[in-house]
Amino acid sequence: MxxxxxxxxxxxxxxxxxxxxxxxxxxxxxxxxxxxxxxxxxxxxxxxxxxxxxxxxxxxxxxxWTLITYAFSHxxxxxxxxxxxxxxxxxxxxxxxxxxxxxxxxxxxxxxxxxxxxxxxxxxxxxxxxxxxxxxxxxxxxxxxxxxxxxxxxxxxxxxxxxxxxxxxxxxxxxxxxxxxxxxxxxxxxxxxxxxxxxxxxxxxxxxxxxxxxxxxxxxxxxATFDFFSRLFSKRKNVHMTFFNSSTPLDVNYTPNQQEIDTILDKISRSGYESLTKEEKQKLFKASQK
Structure with a gap:
């Protein structure tokens, strides 16, 4: 437990x-x-x-409620x-x-x-x-x-x-x-x-x-629904719910600049793709969509 x-x-x-x-x-x-x-x-x-x-x-x-619960039953x-x-x-x-x-x-x-x-x-x-x-x-x-x-x-x-x-x-x-x-x-x-x-x-x-x-x-x-209930329970019971990760993913409208991409590419050439952080991988993915 x-x-x-x-x-x-x-x-x-x-x-x-x-x-x-x-x-x-x-x-x-x-x-x-x-x-x-x-x-x-x-x-x-x-x-x-x-x-x-x-x-x-x-x-x-x-x-x-079964419209949701069915997806957690087998x-x-x-x-x-x-x-x-x-x-x-x-x-x-x-x-x-x-x-x-x-x-x-x-x-x-x-x-x-x-x-x-x-x-x-x-x-x-x-x-x-x-x-x-x-x-x-x-x-x-x-x-x-x-x-x-x-x-x-x-x-x-x-x-x-x-x-x-x-x-x-x-x-x-x-x-x-x-x-x-x-x-x-x-x-x-x-x-x-x-x-x-x-x-x-x-x-x-x-x-x-x-x-x-x-x-x-x-x-x-x-x-927004999960955030609402998270704040609701946090205020009433002083319980911190962390079902979602606190680190915010990149905004869908965000586009990394060329300097950020060059830095990431240099890191790949030095240490390989697996050395990238999650945020760096997200930036690289966003750049590929341009």
Whole structure:
């Protein structure tokens, strides 16, 4: 518990905090599932009905919080669902955090979740193919948010490469395209709802980064909401909430001057790219957009 508390107290730690919240929810759900199995009750089904999003729009109106909570819940006790989601978030979300800041990673996570669930609800309430196949099950999982990070990172750094086992270096834009293709194929199969949400998240990631490159930060309302509650709790309970990193990422309209770029390039030639600070990497990225 102390290790977890230390992680949440740390600044510039948004990615780890998102992963920790997902893992904590999964562990609690697993414990509830075990108790429910031992006692032969439906406690776990009741708990998940308050976490996941139902396909019927009228039911969502009575449980609006599920539009957010579903993005932190996963299949239980299946460990692979959360494992691969968090692995993808760690890889691609790390690039988002490194180049445009932790605050924007948080914004992208929530925007991806909201767009993903919006597309899911539209399909299952207005498209006959999906209306006929609607099942009494709930949409859960961080996959829409993860796909937002995957496509967002590919839009931000299309030529960045990951070294894959048995394959070698692969541009992340091809990895993102593979994820999207798999989701398109799966949108008419068994887990159609989940794959539809994936596509919504992917679209959100592309739009978010494209707008950011053009000087518009779509995450400002989300940042403002978190800042409001942070100030509210700080004043009333004297608690300092550090869910976001305190270091402010570069403004979308900021453009580094030539002297700053020359200094960064000199540092790369002396010590290599990995020696750059996060702020220097952000400045270099902004200069590449000119």
């Amino acid at each position: 102390k290790d977890i508390q230390d992680q949440f107290r740390m600044q510039d730690n948004a990615l780890v905090k998102i992963i920790l919240i997902n893992v904590i929810v999964y562990v609690v759900d697993c414990l509830i599932w075990v108790v429910a199995e031992l006692s032969k009750t439906d406690w776990f089904a009741v708990v998940q009905s308050y976490q996941g999003v139902p396909p019927q729009l009228q039911e969502v109106l009575y449980k609006p 299949d239980t006790p299946n460990p692979f669902h959360i494992f691969f989601n968090m692995l993808g978030l760690y890889w691609f979300g790390g690039l988002i955090r490194e180049y445009v800041g932790g605050r924007r990673l948080i914004s992208l996570y929530f925007i991806g979740a909201l767009v993903g669930v919006a597309l899911y609800l539209i399909c299952y309430n207005y498209i006959p193919f999906y209306m006929e196949r609607a099942q009494p099950r709930f949409l859960i999982g961080a996959s829409a948010s993860v796909l937002a990070a995957v496509v967002g990172a590919a839009t931000l750094l299309p030529n960045y490469r990951f070294h894959l086992i048995f394959i070698g270096p692969v541009k992340i834009v091809y990895i993102a395209a593979f994820y999207v293709l798999i989701s398109i194929i799966g949108s008419v199969q068994g887990n159609a709802g989940g794959n539809i949400a994936h596509l919504g998240g992917a679209f959100a990631g592309f739009i978010f980064i494209t707008c950011l490159k053009r000087g518009t930060d779509l995450g400002r309302p989300i940042n």
